[in-house]
Amino acid sequence: MKTVFVTGSAGFIGFHLSRLLLAQGYRVVGLDCLSDYYDVSLKKDRHELLVKEPNGENFIPVIGKIEEPGLVMELFRTHTPDYVVHLAAQAGVRYSIENPRSYLESNLIGTFEILEAARAYPPLHMLLASTSSAYGANTEMPYRETQRADHQMSFYAATKKSNENMAHSYSHLFDLPITMFRFFTVYGPWGRPDMALFKFVKAIFEGKPIDVYNHGEMKRDFTYVEDLVEAIRLLLDVAPERPANGTDIKQGDSLSPVAPHRVINIGNSKSEQLTDFIDAIELAVGRKAVRNYMDMQPGDVPATWAEATLLRDLTGYSPKTDIKDGVARFVDWYCEYYQVPKN
Structure with a gap:
């Protein structure tokens, strides 16, 4: 039985990935600090559900930073993971303006601890989460992994790009062997309360207005969480190899000429208008939203759009869930979890 060390296992993406790995017969060592950045009970419920899964006996939860x-060094020594998926991070663009030190500690120092442990106990493959925010001020779309990404627009994005360089x-x-995956606006059941989908659904059910930034002139590559974790799982088996000749790299491949290191986009390859996303929420909830149109927020970008050809070439897989289907699944989960009656 292969062991996967998953950081952020009580987080939104880490929970879904751990659930998939357990279902496919992996042993999962999950590390999470259960931070109070958002509702801790939601994180605890995710961990508890993993333990109750059919293969829940193969889930080893560890609470810590x-x-x-x-700490991470000791966990590597004890469990000698075959694979590492590093998802733990202080998330959120806007919170990085209010509390940048938490990003320094979790995203930079935390990733350093992961890299040091891997240096001492090398796994077969490490996959570390980056973000589409790393593309920063780039305006050429869709975003390609081979584009330069030098002008991050938030401290959150800067720490993630730093992680790529450190790795x-x-x-x-x-x-x-390290793969950095840049994911794009992820949504779905068990999602984070600080993200737009959760906040919009909650506000609509409560009859409150929703804040729509940049007056609705925003576009995002919305990626359904189960598509994302399926892509991560498939990437476990595609460890990059140091090229024998630094110039002999296929066109479009982000493989480093001097290291077994690659950057990969995981996105839906489609940029959707924010207002269309809100329309899908209204359809799923069965109510209209009161839209409070506002200016753009500091650190935000007007659009994201992933070129995901490299992911397809390496794994044969492309995310495909339509936003109407994905949003409807989130609303169903939300109503069940919070016992909210639908119209």
């Missing part, structure tokens, strides 16, 4: 000196150096120096 990745940045705690020596590349360790990959080069210690021959660690």
Whole structure:
């Protein structure tokens, strides 16, 4: 039985990935600090559900901070994971303006602890979460992994791009196979309360207005969470190899010329208007939203759009869930979890 070390296992994406891995027969060591950035009870419920899964006996939950000196090293020594998926991070663009130190500690120091542990106990493959926000001020779309990404517009994005650079150096120096995946606006059941879908659905059910930034002139590549974790699972088996000739890399491949390191977009390859996303929410909820149109927020970008050809070439898989279907599944979960009657 292969062991996967998943950081952020009580988080939105980490929970869904751990659930998929358990269903496919993996042993999962899940580390999470259960931070109070949002509702801790939601995180605890995710962990408890993983334990109750059909293969829940193969889930080993560990509560702790990745940045705690020596913790990750000890977990690597004890469990010697075959694979590592690093999802734990302080998330959120706007919160990084209010509390940047939490991003420094979790995203930079925490990732350093992961890389050091992998240096001591090398896994077969490491996959580390980056973000579409790394593309920053780029206006050429769709975003391609081979584009330069030098002008991040929030401290959150800057820490994630720094993670990519840190990982590349360790990959080069210690021959660690590392894939950085940049994911795009992820949504679905068990989603984060600080994200637009959750906030919009909650507000509509409560009869409150929703804040629509940039007066609705926003576009996002909305990616359904189960599509995302399926892509991550398939990428486990596609560890990058250091190229024998640094110039002999296929066109469109982001493989480093000097390290077994690659950056991959995971997105729906479709940029949707925010107002269309809200229309899908209204359809699923059965009520109209009161829309409060506002200016753009600092650190935000007007549009994202993933070019996901590299993911398809490497795995044969492309995310495909339509926003109407994905939003409807979220609303069904929300009503069941919070016992909210639908119209």
